[in-house]
Amino acid sequence: MNPLPDSEFVIVGGGAVGVGCAYALAKAGKTDVLVIERADDVGAVTTSQGAGLCGQVRDSPERIRLAMHSVAIFRELQASEVKPDWHEVGSLRIALGEKRAEEFRRLKAAADAAGLETELIDRPEARRRFPQMEFSGVSSVLWCPSDGHMTPRAVAASYRHNAARLGVKFATATALEGIVLKDGRVAGVETSRGRVGCRYLVDSAGANAYHIARLAGLELPIFPVRHEYYVTVPMDGLTPDLPCFRVPELTLYGRVRDGGLLLGGWEPKSVHADPRSYAADNEPPPVVTDWPVLDGFEASFASLFPSARAAQKSWVGKGWPTFTPDGRFIIGESARVPGFVMAGGCNAHGISGSGGIGKLLVESLTDADPSDYVRSLSPDRFTEKSWDRDEARRQAAHVYETYYGV
Secondary structure, eight states: OOOOOOEEEEEEOOSHHHHHHHHHHHHTTOOOEEEEOSSSSTTOSTGGGOOOEEOOOOSSHHHHHHHHHHHHHHHHHHTSSSOOOOBOOOEEEEEOSHHHHHHHHHHHHHHHHHTOOOEEEOHHHHHHHSTTSOOTTOSEEEEETTOEEOOHHHHHHHHHHHHHHTTOEEEOSOOEEEEEEETTEEEEEEETTEEEEEEEEEEOOGGGHHHHHHHTTOOOOOEEBOEEEEEESOOTTOOTTSOEEEEGGGTEEEEEETTEEEEEEOOSSOOBOOGGGSOTTSOSOOOOOOHHHHHHHHHHHTTTOGGGTTOOEEEEEEEOOEEOTTSOOEEEEOSSSTTEEEEEOOTTOTTTTHHHHHHHHHHHHHOSSOOHHHHHTOTHHHHTSOOOHHHHHHHHHHHHHTTTOO
């Protein structure tokens, strides 16, 4: 294979986050970028395991505007030759009790402040939008018309195509083997195809992001946590235009996929992995389908969607998204190792948030005075103070377990 060119930026990891960051850098004029990916194609590992929903409702205007930027990027990519398969079908957020309904009112206020269109709708209107669902016991429904879903691997392919048009280079089937430091800063990387000089290394390696950081001498609390969902065979009435949905009190989310029901959820007692338990050149151990968990999702959802009960499951999605102790991304350049840049710890927002993550990365690297929010995501918050690994792992698992917490 031909040797790889020296580049200003080397991005390690060709999932949605890595290729999304490459696209964002190229759009910002930083086109001397090389993306290296160990798999044979981009989007083949953690990204391929995603459910593909994209919701913009968050608890602060700042986070909402970031999610809105991701939707804007998906719309932009959808107009290109290689599309992310973006479907802007809207979403229903469903409350079963008054405490959650009160939260929806706060979320609506945050959306209004951010300029995101949302509406608290009544039960007849919710039933009109999703006729197969039973809303009689529902206390509140928050509708967001610009939410939607995409096909995760198509997102990565679209980023790659559009980034390549801007000059970004890609090297798949290429493994990172080491990081070259000179006078304490990144000067290059060792790969399975030889040494590559660079000024910046961007770590977007998903479940291997911890190992890449260790190669630079940094210890970061990035923990893979198991997540699962299932897809049923096609069911009567499930048409492609039906909205996505989230039921926080049941810790469930879903959408229509290939005429069937995609249903996933957040487990109250998570299964998580210590990245030290597997080598840098391996993925976390395979996820064995946990049928009691998936059957529990089905049983919980049957109160709103009786047809879900005993529906034949055709496919199970499962993987190891990474979580951090404080539930925030890790984005930006390290003060301890200049030139080492993080873009990881995405807390299950990697695919849907990839457009926003790219924006944050660019701001962190090019803005002389980045926002307080961008500063708060820096890897320095972990490398410049002590933390306990066992406690950090418990906290990261808690972020997953309380994903829909009030």
